[in-house]
Amino acid sequence: MGLSLEDVTEIRPISYIRVAVLTILTVIALLAAAVGVFFGLVPALATFSVALLLVGLYHINNLFKLVRWLRTPVDEAAPLPRAFGLWDYVFADVNRRASTASRQQERLSAALERFREASQAMPNGLLFLSMSNTIEWVNRLGEQHFGLDRARDQGAPVTNIVRQPDFVRYLQGGHYEEPLVFTAGRPIGRTLMVHVVPFSDDMRLLMSEDITQGERLEAMRRDFVANVSHEMRTPLTVVSGFLETVIDGLEDLEKDDIRHYLGLASEQAGRMQRLIQDLLTLSALETGAPILHEEPVDVGTLLGEIQQEAQVVSGGRHTISLDCSTHARLLGNNKELYSAFVNLAINAVRYTPAGGHIRLTWRQRGAVVEYMVEDDGIGIAPEHIPRLTERFYRVDRGRSRETGGTGLGLAIVKHVLSRHQGDLLIDSEPGRGSRFTACFPVRRLVA
Ligand code: ADP
Numbered sequence: 001m002g003l004s005l006e007d008v009t010e011i012r013p014i015s016y017i018r019v020a021v022l023t024i025l026t027v028i029a030l031l032a033a034a035v036g037v038f039f040g041l042v043p044a045l046a047t048f049s050v051a052l053l054l055v056g057l058y059h060i061n062n063l064f065k066l067v068r069w070l071r072t073p074v075d076e077a078a079p080l081p082r083a084f085g086l087w088d089y090v091f092a093d094v095n096r097r098a099s100t101a102s103r104q105q106e107r108l109s110a111a112l113e114r115f116r117e118a119s120q121a122m123p124n125g126l127l128f129l130s131m132s133n134t135i136e137w138v139n140r141l142g143e144q145h146f147g148l149d150r151a152r153d154q155g156a157p158v159t160n161i162v163r164q165p166d167f168v169r170y171l172q173g174g175h176y177e178e179p180l181v182f183t184a185g186r187p188i189g190r191t192l193m194v195h196v197v198p199f200s201d202d203m204r205l206l207m208s209e210d211i212t213q214g215e216r217l218e219a220m221r222r223d224f225v226a227n228v229s230h231e232m233r234t235p236l237t238v239v240s241g242f243l244e245t246v247i248d249g250l251e252d253l254e255k256d257d258i259r260h261y262l263g264l265a266s267e268q269a270g271r272m273q274r275l276i277q278d279l280l281t282l283s284a285l286e287t288g289a290p291i292l293h294e295e296p297v298d299v300g301t302l303l304g305e306i307q308q309e310a311q312v313v314s315g316g317r318h319t320i321s322l323d324c325s326t327h328a329r330l331l332g333n334n335k336e337l338y339s340a341f342v343n344l345a346i347n348a349v350r351y352t353p354a355g356g357h358i359r360l361t362w363r364q365r366g367a368v369v370e371y372m373v374e375d376d377g378i379g380i381a382p383e384h385i386p387r388l389t390e391r392f393y394r395v396d397r398g399r400s401r402e403t404g405g406t407g408l409g410l411a412i413v414k415h416v417l418s419r420h421q422g423d424l425l426i427d428s429e430p431g432r433g434s435r436f437t438a439c440f441p442v443r444r445l446v447a
Pocket of ligand 1: 347348351352375377378379380388389393394395396400401404405406407408409410411434
């Protein structure tokens with residue numbers, strides 16, 4: 001039986017070799033001397049030579065064993081050759097080195113694995129690049145950000161795959177003090193922020209962050225500020241224009257003219273007030289805070305009030321009917337539901353020419369309960385329907401303004417409904433009329 005890798009752990013001092021060699025040589029010399037005393041010089045020399053030859057053969061044999069063992073693959077963990085004396089010492093030493101190296105390798109592999117796992121868990125894309133920009137390693141997010149495949153693209157220059165001129169110029173320019181923001185080509189439309197950090201002598205770490213969502217929000221914020229400023233500026237210009245006219249013509253203008261101008265200015269001030277009110281409502285809804293006060297709302301009574309308000313706005317120009325087929329109450333916030341429901345009803349009045357019909361319905365249908373506003377007004381072309389609930393989106397800006405619209409009504413409706421687990425469905429046909437339906441799950445009904 002040979003020694004296994006674990007068996008031989010004994011470490012003997014280096015002087016052991018010297019002692020062993022001296023002992024062997026002394027034994028051979030003493031043996032040759034004894035032979036010389038008894039048989040003469042020639043037999044003594046012959047004994048000395050034969051003994052040396054045998055010792056040489058023993059060493060050569062062990063040397064072969066060692067070489068053969070060293071050549072077996074490391075992962076086969078072949079047992080050490082059997083030996084004694086000096087060679088036992090040598091094999092033990094070789095084995096110790098081998099197991100130390102193997103333990104070090106295991107530690108290194110474990111450290112590398114931990115590093116890989118940490119890199120994969122990073123919230124950024126990571127690319128390790130050589131000085132010639134070839135991809136040495138890339139984590140999962142890096143693959144997603146740049147449309148790479150590690151198995152396929154490892155070793156390829158990243159600039160052959162990500163060809164955006166800005167990116168290529170940045171990488172080759174070598175000035176990495178500022179990050180680069182660019183729109184990646186694949187996958188399309190992703191905005192990435194890229195940092196490059198050179199490390200060791202010939203490597204670079206490229207970190208990428210997907211800022212598409214942030215950019216989109218920033219663009220929305222800019223649009224919103226621009227829209228609000230625009231919406232405020234128009235009535236303000238009108239108000240100041242009328243006021244200037246009145247001030248300049250205070251001496252010459254008739255009282256009726258002054259009343260007329262001030263009336264128009266007050267109308268515009270009212271418009272600004274409505275806009276600010278809608279903006280405040282929307283911002284309160286958008287904070288995402290839960291509904292403050294929920295109660296069973298008697299939708300039948302609520303719709304009665306809404307019908308009356310719609311009639312006031314219509315001024316008798318429309319026929320407005322109410323059909324309430326369920327008396328179950330809806331769990332929600334009375335004020336919020338009123339503002340959403342009245343918005344839909346008033347819109348129907350505003351976008352239906354005189355003589356038109358408007359019907360308000362509250363009914364339960366299977367698993368949903370719905371509030372429906374139908375009109376036979378101007379209707380909406382299909383391409384506008386998906387965008388109607390965006391803030392300030394209007395099909396006909398002029399008509400919306402003429403009828404006192406702020407462009408925020410349906411955005412408010414959508415928010416209120418989603419706070420009540422509801423959905424808004426819109427069916428419409430230009431020239432024939434529209435149907436706006438607010439659907440709620442029946443679990444919000446209180447018997
Ligand atoms: P606005 O204050 O302009 O009415 P809304 O958000 O309430 O803003 O509505 C957005 C747009 O949807 C309106 O400008 C209008 O073009 C369209 N719209 C809403 N309700 C109706 C309806 N019942 N019939 C036709 N168009 C409508």
